[in-house]
Amino acid sequence: MGSMARKVSLTGIKPTGEPHLGNYIGAILPALQLADNYESLYFIADYHALTTIRDRDLLRHYTRSVAATWLAAGLDPDRTTFYRQSDLPEVFELSWVLSCLTGKGLMNRAHAYKAARDRNREAGKTDLDAGVNVGLFNYPVLMAVDILIMEADVVPVGRDQVQHVEYAADIAGAFNAVYGDRFRFKVPTAVIPDEGSAHTLPGVDGRKMSKSYGNTIPLFVPDANLRKLIRRIPTDSVPVEEPKDPDSAAVFTLLERFGTPESVAETRQRLLAGGMGWGEVKAQLTDALIAQFAPLRERYETLMAQGSELDDLLAHGADKARKQTRLVLERVRDAIGIG
Structure with missing residues (x-):
């Protein structure tokens, strides 16, 4: 070798x-x-x-x-x-x-x-x-x-x-x-x-994602648990109708990494213009993660099965x-x- x-x-x-x-x-x-x-x-x-x-x-x-x-x-x-x-x-x-x-x-x-x-x-x-x-x-x-x-x-x-x-x-x-x-x-x-x-890459508490901080988002967590984890990510309390700074929020940083370029660009514009709440961004992030990792999870679960x-x-x-x-x-x- x-x-x-x-x-x-x-x-x-x-x-x-x-x-x-x-x-x-x-x-x-x-x-x-x-x-x-x-x-x-x-x-x-x-x-x-x-x-x-x-x-x-x-x-x-x-x-x-x-x-x-x-x-x-x-x-x-x-x-x-x-x-x-x-x-x-x-x-x-x-x-x-x-x-x-x-x-x-x-x-x-x-x-x-x-x-x-x-x-x-x-x-x-x-x-x-x-x-x-x-x-x-x-x-x-x-x-x-x-x-x-x-x-x-x-x-x-x-x-x-x-x-x-x-x-x-x-x-x-x-x-x-x-x-x-x-x-x-x-x-x-x-x-x-x-x-x-x-x-x-931020974790659910906004700090760097790390097992030592206990703030990780597991790759293959069930969808319902993933939604709960994403909802825990801290955001500011700016009202929905007010403009928001996308780059100040961990949830948007994650969406930038896992969302499609088109959806990320559209979300950035909507946040800057006002009228979009962080709850909607969290839902987008959850959907993006499910879409990206569903095929991987299927392969993972097959391999983890006894006798695989x-x-x-x-x-x-x-x-x-x-x-x-x-x-x-x-x-x-x-x-x-x-x-």
């Missing part, structure tokens, strides 16, 4: 919640577009989710849900390689090897670990590591292995995730410095999607991925003098 003429792109998706509109715009669509120019790999980082999820049934559900979402959104398992992290045992053996070459000081500076310590400091706790598990601390090593074992050239990430790719490059460099005469890891680079709507082709598709992807991971681990084992 690493020797192919086209460069390799790797995208990891952590199954820690129901996929929502922000994921679709900010992560799924940009990552799927990379398949046009790269040998593309997509994996579900189910072992990464163990740092926070303790419910076995929930983890299983989220893993299947994420897989079904990406397939429904247009991921082509024949054109790309799509697999579960947990189906690649080589990842976890290599994780130990590379953790033995990774400085603890590097891990001390990882954003997630520092944020956990900062929260404990602000809460007045004397033990700044309270509630921090070793999985969270070692998380960047496992993520580095996900990238390096597939010999990825590029990794699309949000700006707040760039450090993980930088760590992968540092850890590759540490291995190459010791064993590079026998095997060298490819050093990856981060690709950051264009700034814009992907990073400013979902597990076979993931097993097929794992077989393709393991051709790569077995080869790399074999070469690593030879380089370090094991096996």
